[in-house]
Amino acid sequence: MTFYEALGAMFLRAVETLAGGEVDNPTPRQLREVTVFLRRMHALWPELFSCLWQETSVLQKGLRELNSSIQKAGRTSPSSWLVDGQSDDPVAEYRRLVGVFDEAMTFLHDYRSEPWGAHALERLREVLAAAVRIQGRLVDLALAA
Numbered sequence: 001m002t003f004y005e006a007l008g009a010m011f012l013r014a015v016e017t018l019a020g021g022e023v024d025n026p027t028p029r030q031l032r033e034v035t036v037f038l039r040r041m042h043a044l045w046p047e048l049f050s051c052l053w054q055e056t057s058v059l060q061k062g063l064r065e066l067n068s069s070i071q072k073a074g075r076t077s078p079s080s081w082l083v084d085g086q087s088d089d090p091v092a093e094y095r096r097l098v099g100v101f102d103e104a105m106t107f108l109h110d111y112r113s114e115p116w117g118a119h120a121l122e123r124l125r126e127v128l129a130a131a132v133r134i135q136g137r138l139v140d141l142a143l144a145a
Helices: 003-019 028-072 090-109 115-144
Strands: none
Touching: 003 028, 003 090, 028 090, 028 115, 090 115
């Protein structure tokens, strides 16, 4: 489950708590937790879709660079590592890209002793760090609420 999917799951849980779905008689503590969560969602909502788009763009650019590095090294990247056009659903595309980066990390560890592999692995880490900083902006907004 990705960060964005987890937010959706937490939102659903809050709704179920308020609607009496899984919790018939929410305790005052549960109601406070739901209130805090909804306040935090309200704080990050204006930036949520922009951050998803920005993070996806960062991952796509990083994947293009990775595929180029692999080709320059005379290797072939898996066909599943295509960059664009995989899904019209932005969350599904983001999930796919996260999966590709997970595969790429494993792939590159096999070549980390080669200069191109070490460089590509370092660049992959930089791309992932940039993506995490984007998510961090949302977390900061939520926690400031």
